[in-house]
Amino acid sequence: MIFHPGILALLLGSALTSSMLCYCAYEGVRIIRCWDIRSGSERQLGLERRTYLVSMVMSYVLGFQLLSLFLFIYTADTLSPLFVGAMCAAGSLNVNGFGYPALILKIVSCLLSGLWLIVNFTDNKAPDYPLIRTKYWLLLGIAPFLLAETSVQAGHLLGLRPNIITSCCGTLFSIDANTVMADFLALPRLLSQIAFFASIFITMALGLSVYLKAKGVYSFSIASFIHFLMSVAALISVISIYFYELPTHHCPFCILHSEYGYVGYPLYLAILVSAVSGLGAGVINPFRKIDSLHDVIPRIQKLLSLISILANSLLVLIAGYGILFSNLSMAAY
Amino acid sequence: MIHLQNIRKVFNAGRPNEFVAIEGVTLAIDSQGATALKGPSGSGKTTLLSILGCMARPTAGRITLQEREITSLPERFLTEIRRETFGFIFQQFNLIKGITALENVMLPAYPNGENYVSLKKRAMELLDLLNIGGKATSKVEWLSGGEAQRTAIARALINNPAIIIADEPTAHLDTRLSAEFMEIMRQLKQEGKTILIASHDPIVYESDVIDRIVEMRDGRIVSSGDVP
């Protein structure tokens, strides 16, 4: 292990998040077993109060997860000089086998806690709390992801030894490498560019249909998910190179640096927000048959589709700006 | 307006100090009238008042408010109903110290998300109506007993509730202020508000403002009838 302040901060943060989550899961089990909204008993009143605590804790968990995602990448960046051959976050994440899984689990847990909060928000709008058991089962379902994230991240950070030779982002995300990443990059640039913008506009169009006519929620949701994957792929294969103005530099992390005006932060956030709001609209859709949620859910979906449209507009603005105003001339390649 | 059916409220259920506060209470409160809950301390008046005012949920029984069943409504929704339907005046007025009378009046409306300026205007109007507009910017600890009483009434009225609930409002007031309080209640009744007062003070339940007296003892209603 490297005794680095950033590492200590990440370990501390994830330990706290996990222990809060374990507590929530414990409360979840009690609620699943004992919940009875008809009862006015003191136990029931106590359980109702606990739901406030769990909601609050989960909101904090989401906030912390989001911050720790960026801190994690940032720390990987800062540590890179310690590893021969690592020039940025991409290299230090590759120092051991836990780096990239930890990053992916971090993103997944952000998405999952966001979705849970949407379900929770929906449930809290109906006086009979119709989703109470469902949402606590969901909580029990997502807890393992967050715990896995904590342990994989700990495995990665504790396993870091300076001077281990790693590949830097130049080799990891370059076309020669025989990895899944290489497949992304092998996509013809124009094609993936078209696919990326097509997925944005399809998602926005479907979002607009949900917003205006409350129709096509599932298609919107599925499109959002595909769009999320496309965005990640596009971030590596197309968008980043325009910001770096280097046709061979595909690193998705360097755009978080100040040299590129921190453009990576709004870009990442827009992608995450679009994914959570789009998926959220679909996740709550099956519950619209419930009487007390019948009127509530379309309103929430409308709000979510609006958020998604705004996030995607931001994405178009940033990516479009990068591509249009880049000094990188594509004709040469 | 409010119907209680066979209400029971138990504290510390299942423990050695289990305590039944009210038992088998059935009561209907009509709109536009003044009802007094009378009885010695510990008779369950306050508990009944808190159930009527959607502050607490009964252990058993049913409550309907304006034809809507609210018995098992969770706190989140009960609060909204409470805020919109009831205005509360407490014993000792329970104003928040350190802030002005105006702010005290505005507080219950904060969660509504009303624009600050328009809210402030409404609160000023209420204070003017109760003739203490001049004291709006004084801190509440500098108010006299009568001014504090009026501030508390203004606070109860800020969300324009249909029902005013007062718990022992005259317990710490002298006769003159008690009479003044009942006068204000009379005006509110004339404006069409429903008044509910729990008290064991004769100035309250013998006042001609009161239309109906419900007498309680040991958590049960012993008599209930209109004042002739």
Add this chain to the structure above:
Amino acid sequence: MRALEKQRNILDFTLSSLGRRKGKNIALVLVYTFVIFLLASVLFFSHSLKKEAALILQDAPAMTVQKLVAGRQDLIPTHYIDSIRQIKGVQSVAPRLWGYYYDALSGANYTLMVNADLNDRAGEIVIGNGVSWRSAAGKRNQPLRKNEIIPFKTYDGSALSLKVSGLLPFASELVTADLILVSETDFRKIFSIATGQATDLVLQVRNAKELPVIATKITQIHPDTRPILREEILRTYDAVFDWRSGVIIMVLAGVFLAFIILAWDKATGLSAEEKREIGILKATGWETTDILLMKFWEGAAVSLMAFFMGIFLAYLHIFLASSILFAPVLKGWSVLYPHFRLTPYISGYQIATLFFLTVIPYTVATIVPSWRSATIDPDSVMRM
């Protein structure tokens, strides 16, 4: 819009409530600020040291070659230069002469280094800021000036007086503070080093990627040498400074734990007055979520206030007050350093790390207590 107005109203009330309870909050904010101040100082300091080191090493040679005797560094014969220059890819090889000199008069160690510019000006030296203060023993309130004399004692016992002909710039004071630049003749006189010997050799190469290959070749030709790469030094510096600040943070964990207990205690120990207030708010129509929101704003206000004050004080401490509190631990041993100032440098990353180490634990510690106070029965005011 309504939601925004509501937030604003609740925030307004929270801030005025904080103001009303100054006594209770001041102690908490002070301790909180102090904890953040300590941590921020550690982070700023070690980070600036790293930056300084990197700044210096930027101009350092890509590779240094030392000679080893029985595992310890020894003087290297300058004839090694010829054979090393033959290696493909080597651009230039130059000998360096440097060493440490203990000045009994001031009780300090100086770093003496030969500078080619002084070679035809034997008898003159250029000194760092720390040296100028130290050597001015007796009249310490005033630094050495140009043309003053520093006496040296050579290794054969004779004395040598050298004239100060200039001062080194302040820019990278950490590394140059104890530095004295001398001519080659004077250096060899002071340390009795024969010509044909040097402290080490420095290499420039055409392509940085060939460094490892060249290093291997050098050890093949001269098995008694040790090539050191610039990257390795940089990495070691980074690791050492990170490690030091990590250790200090661990040491501070005790202080921090005490702070968390205080925060918990403050949050749990609601006064009767506060309980009454929350009871009144709930009775008159505030929902549990509204109270939680209020508590959130309260925590945010306290945290932000402490956070910015702590960072500000740490900034003053490190960059203006010369890190008086723990410079000795982080900088390592030296008697020459007390006067130096670091170049101010703060990054978003340090702020984020600091946030994780302080605000998040504080927030977690106050979650349960604030939930407890928010779930006071709304009818509690009526039962008081």
